[in-house]
Structures are given as structure tokens and as C-alpha cells.
Amino acid sequence: MIPDSLTQIQYDTVYNVFSLVIASQLFTAIFIIVSLKRILPRYRQAMTVAAIVCAIAAYHYFRIFDSFKAAFVTEAIGGAGDYVQVAGASFNEGYRYVDWLLTVPLLLLELIAVLALARKVQTSLLYRLIPASALMIILGYPGELSGDNAVRGIFGLLSTIPFAYILYVLFVELTKSLDRQPASVRRTISQLRLLLLLTWGVYPIAYLLPMLGIDGSDAWVGKQVGYSIADILAKALYGLIIYKIARMKSFADDPAFARLELSVDEADEMISSTNARRN
Amino acid sequence: MIPDSLTQIQYDTVYNVFSLVIASQLFTAIFIIVSLKRILPRYRQAMTVAAIVCAIAAYHYFRIFDSFKAAFVTEAIGGAGDYVQVAGASFNEGYRYVDWLLTVPLLLLELIAVLALARKVQTSLLYRLIPASALMIILGYPGELSGDNAVRGIFGLLSTIPFAYILYVLFVELTKSLDRQPASVRRTISQLRLLLLLTWGVYPIAYLLPMLGIDGSDAWVGKQVGYSIADILAKALYGLIIYKIARMKSFADDPAFARLELSVDEADEMISSTNARRN
Numbered sequence: 001m002i003p004d005s006l007t008q009i010q011y012d013t014v015y016n017v018f019s020l021v022i023a024s025q026l027f028t029a030i031f032i033i034v035s036l037k038r039i040l041p042r043y044r045q046a047m048t049v050a051a052i053v054c055a056i057a058a059y060h061y062f063r064i065f066d067s068f069k070a071a072f073v074t075e076a077i078g079g080a081g082d083y084v085q086v087a088g089a090s091f092n093e094g095y096r097y098v099d100w101l102l103t104v105p106l107l108l109l110e111l112i113a114v115l116a117l118a119r120k121v122q123t124s125l126l127y128r129l130i131p132a133s134a135l136m137i138i139l140g141y142p143g144e145l146s147g148d149n150a151v152r153g154i155f156g157l158l159s160t161i162p163f164a165y166i167l168y169v170l171f172v173e174l175t176k177s178l179d180r181q182p183a184s185v186r187r188t189i190s191q192l193r194l195l196l197l198l199t200w201g202v203y204p205i206a207y208l209l210p211m212l213g214i215d216g217s218d219a220w221v222g223k224q225v226g227y228s229i230a231d232i233l234a235k236a237l238y239g240l241i242i243y244k245i246a247r248m249k250s251f252a253d254d255p256a257f258a259r260l261e262l263s264v265d266e267a268d269e270m271i272s273s274t275n276a277r278r279n
Numbered sequence: 280m281i282p283d284s285l286t287q288i289q290y291d292t293v294y295n296v297f298s299l300v301i302a303s304q305l306f307t308a309i310f311i312i313v314s315l316k317r318i319l320p321r322y323r324q325a326m327t328v329a330a331i332v333c334a335i336a337a338y339h340y341f342r343i344f345d346s347f348k349a350a351f352v353t354e355a356i357g358g359a360g361d362y363v364q365v366a367g368a369s370f371n372e373g374y375r376y377v378d379w380l381l382t383v384p385l386l387l388l389e390l391i392a393v394l395a396l397a398r399k400v401q402t403s404l405l406y407r408l409i410p411a412s413a414l415m416i417i418l419g420y421p422g423e424l425s426g427d428n429a430v431r432g433i434f435g436l437l438s439t440i441p442f443a444y445i446l447y448v449l450f451v452e453l454t455k456s457l458d459r460q461p462a463s464v465r466r467t468i469s470q471l472r473l474l475l476l477l478t479w480g481v482y483p484i485a486y487l488l489p490m491l492g493i494d495g496s497d498a499w500v501g502k503q504v505g506y507s508i509a510d511i512l513a514k515a516l517y518g519l520i521i522y523k524i525a526r527m528k529s530f531a532d533d534p535a536f537a538r539l540e541l542s543v544d545e546a547d548e549m550i551s552s553t554n555a556r557r558n
Contacts (some may be wrong), residue, residue, distance in 0.1 A: 008369065009424070016373040021354050023338055034312060038324055260320045263395035270396060270398070 003217035046113035325392035
């Protein structure tokens with residue numbers, strides 16, 4: 001639950017971290033949109049989705065930021081510089097779930113889309129990943145809202161089932177479809193899946209904290225910082241790695257494009273390395 | 280620390296300088312994005328990063344501006360025209376650190392990217408510069424927040440180590456990789472490094488002021504003006520010099536492009552001079 005008061009340092013930390021998320025998501029979105037011409041047209045759809053995901057996250061953090069500012073006022077009388085919760089106000093944690101409901105399926109879509117697999121394989125993967133990801137978010141929500149640890153536990157457990165299924169699809173099923181990707185792309189996809197596992201893993205940990213009795217203002221600040229950093233890594237950094245994959249695939253697909261986009265030395269290196277390692 | 284009151288002149292000075300920073304950064308970002316077609320595709324990625332750096336800085340100065348306006352109110356009763364600090368309010372110096380955490384690594388990235396060195400050399404330089412620059416900002420932050428001069432001194436000193444390392448990489452290591460650049464580009468890079476040294480040097484000086492006992496409202500106003508001018512030079516002017524390098528390299532790479540972009544006389548001069556001086 002939201003704490004009754006925050007010190008100046010706690011308040012500023014949350015404030016600055018929320019602002020950091022807004023800046024990271026908003027400018028990653030703009031960077032990707034401005035950079036669309038730096039990849040071949042066939043990968044621009046995936047990158048547009050990546051930019052939209054970051055833009056949606058920026059929008060929701062503007063809302064979260066406002067909700068936070070409205071929930072606390074400085075304790076003017078006494079001038080201690082501390083912040084107390086506005087009577088009756090609450091910090092709207094629900095914005096995060098609305099954000100995830102939109103962005104998490106899109107994060108999986110951008111990953112599959114950038115690989116440009118055969119249409120049948122793409123469709124099959126997406127029909128499994130997208131409903132599972134929506135289910136994961138929807139099942140977590142009632143637990144987040146409930147003050148009851150038993151309810152929280154049950155919905156947390158239910159939500160973990162589609163999460164485990166997503167990991168199975170990404171780490172087992174997807175691997176079978178990667179044999180036609182250049183080796184450098186396969187390596188980057190492995191890093192991307194690891195990033196996804198580590199950052200998505202932050203959410204269940206934050207979800208568990210109240211059940212472990214870790215509460216109070218420090219835990220609350222820690223949770224907000226944890227969610228924020230996980231959101232930056234899982235959307236902005238993730239989008240930039242997808243962009244890197246789209247660049248590598250563009251150069252591998254079309255050496256003439258690589259020569260336009262890279263210096264002579266770089267283009268030669270890139271072309272020879274992707275050709276040599278391609279299966 | 281933030282002063283208890285400001286005179287009308289002090290208040291207006293800070294207000295106008297913050298507005299100057301917003302205008303400089305925002306319109307440099309727009310100028311660079313609109314001008315992307317004035318350079319060859321291979322340099323557009325570096326220039327997009329330069330534009331994003333200025334846009335991120337503009338965003339943070341909007342926030343700093345709002346934080347400043349919220350921290351002071353005019354003392355209406357008495358009508359002295361002076362501004363007093365709002366009870367319990369604080370000017371959020373933390374925004375600067377959030378800004379630098381994002382922009383300083385990107386400033387180094389745009390410098391290396393525009394040189395279009397061989398991929399191995401680029402990677403090696405960036406793997407050293409980017410972590411060092413993030414470390415430099417992160418180590419400065421606890422000192423900035425602390426009211427204790429000893430803590431400030433320790434973190435200031437720790438933060439200087441990665442700064443010195445960055446200067447070493449830029450002035451010693453980078454020089455070894457410049458032999459294939461046109462002579463005019465090498466000269467401009469030397470100017471750019473000097474600008475970086477001079478503008479980045481402002482930050483440790485401002486950081487030291489409270490330790491030297493220079494405090495009070497004049498010192499605070501001086502610090503805000505100093506940071507602001509350093510930010511304009513280190514991001515907007517720096518980005519424009521990188522743009523100049525990208526233009527020179529574009530013309531050297533492709534005389535046909537130079538003939539499109541320049542007058543006949545200019546193009547002839549440019550082409551003959553870059554060819555003559557190229558190693």
C-alpha cells in the first residue's frame with residue numbers, strides 16, 4: 001500500500017526516477033521513428049510497433065507522475081521538508097496494468113515481426129504468445145488490487161502459468177525457427193530473450209513483496225524504482241536491441257544498403273562476417 | 280543549497296537563462312532533424328543521436344524551469360518585488376543528474392559514430408567511454424545531495440577518476456585512430472575535444488563551490504547560469520560541430536553529393552583540399 005509519508009530524499013528519488021522513465025521512453029520512441037529509414041522497409045513495421053510501445057509507456061508515466069504528485073503534499077507547517085499523503089488520495093497503481101495490457105503483447109509482436117519468419121510460423125507463434133501475455137496481465141490485476149494476501153497469492157500463481165508458457169514458447173519453440181537467421185542475429189536474439197527474462201522477472205518479485213511482509217515507505221520507494229528501471233529496460237532498451245537486429249538483418253539482406261549506411265571498412269566487415277556465418 | 284530569497288534581478292536572470300537553454304536545445308534538435316538529408320546516409324545515425332541529446336536536454340530544462348517557478352513566489356505583501364522560497368519547496372537539482380545520465384554517454388556515442396571508424400575500433404572505444412561516463416555521473420550524485428562537505432569531497436574525487444580516464448581515451452587512444460580522416464576533419468575534432476574539455480570542466484567547478492564556502496543567493500544564481508551555458512555549449516554547439524564534421528566527411532566521400540550541396544566554387548575547393556590532405 002501507499003505509505004503515509006515520504007522523506008524529501010524518498011520523494012525526490014521517486015520523482016526523478018519517474019521523470020527518467022518519461023525521458024527514456026519518449027526519446028527512444030522519437031529516435032526509432034526518425035531512424036526508420038536506417039533499416040530496410042520490410043523491418044519498419046516491427047520498428048514502428050517498438051516506437052509505439054515506448055510512446056504508450058511515456059504516456060502512462062506522465063499519468064503515474066501526476067498521480068504521484070497529487071498523492072503527496074509537502075508538510076508546510078513545521079517546514080520539515082517531508083511529504084505526507086493527501087487525505088483520501090491514492091496513488092493509482094492501476095495505470096501500470098493498463099500500460100502492460102497494451103504494451104506486453106506488442107513487445108512480443110515486435111520481437112516476432114523483426115525476425116521476418118515464414119508467415120505460417122509467425123502466425124502460429126503470435127496466436128500462442130499474444131493471448132498468453134494478455135491473460136498474464138489480466139490475472140495479476142485482481143491480486144494487485146486486493147489487500148488480502150491469500151487472494152494476492154492465488155492470482156499471482158494463476159498469472160505465473162501463462163508467464164511460464166511464454167518463456168517455453170520463446171526459449172524452446174522459437175529456437176527451432178531461428179536456423180535461417182544470420183549467426184550475429186541469433187546471438188543478439190539470445191541476449192534479448194535473457195533481457196526479457198530478467199526484466200519481466202522483476203514484476204513478480206515486486207508483486208510478492210507485500211506477501212513477504214516487506215512494506216513501509218522504503219519498500220514502496222524500492223518497488224517504484226524497481227518497476228521503473230524494469231520498464232526502461234524491457235521497453236526502451238529492448239526496442240533498441242530490436243533496432244540493432246533490424247539493422248543487422250537489413251545489411252545482411254542487401255549489401256548495397258550496407259554500403260550506403262556504413263563506412264567502407266564497416267560495410268566490408270559486416271558483409272563478410274554475415275555471409276561467412278550464415279548457415 | 281537553494282537560497283531563501285532572490286531579488287527581482289536574480290530571479291529574472293535565472294528565468295531568462297533557463298528559457299535560453301530550452302530555446303537553444305529544442306531548436307538545435309529540430310534543425311538537425313530537418314537537416315539530416317544534407318549529409319550522407321552513413322552519418323545520419325550519429326546526427327540523429329545528436330538531435331535526441333538536445334531534445335532530452337530541452338525536456339529536462341522544461342522540468343527544471345517548472346521546478347524553479349514552483350520553488351519561489353513573489354513577496355506580494357510589502358510589494359518589495361523580491362522572491363521568497365515557497366515554504367517547504369525545493370528546487371530539484373536532481374533533474375540535471377538524470378539528464379546527464381542519459382545525455383553524456385550519448386554525446387560520446389555521437390562523436391565516435393560520426394567518425395565511422397572500423398567496427399572493432401568503434402566498439403573498443405565505446406566499451407570504455409560509455410561505462411566510464413555513466414560511472415562519472417552516478418558517483419557525483421550522492422555528493423551533490425549530501426549537505427556534508429566531506430561526503431561531497433569523497434564522491435567528487437571518485438567521480439574525477441572516470442572523467443580523467445575519458446579524457447585519456449579521447450586525447451590519447453582516439454588520436455591513434457584518426458590517421459584515415461581528412462585533415463580538415465582532424466582539425467575540427469581537435470577543436471571539438473577542446474570544447475568538451477572546457478565545457479565539462481565547468482561542472483566540477485560548480486560542484487566545488489559549496490566546499491569553498493562560496494554560498495548564498497549570488498553563488499546559487501552563478502551556478503545555475505554556469506550550468507546552463509555549459510549545457511548549451513556541450514550539447515547544442517557540440518552537436519552543430521559534429522554536424523559540420525558529418526558535412527565535411529560527406530563531401531569528401533562523395534564529390535557528386537558535394538556538387539549538389541555546394542556552389543560550384545565551394546565544391547571545387549572542398550574536393551581539392553580534402554583530396555590533397557587526405558593521408
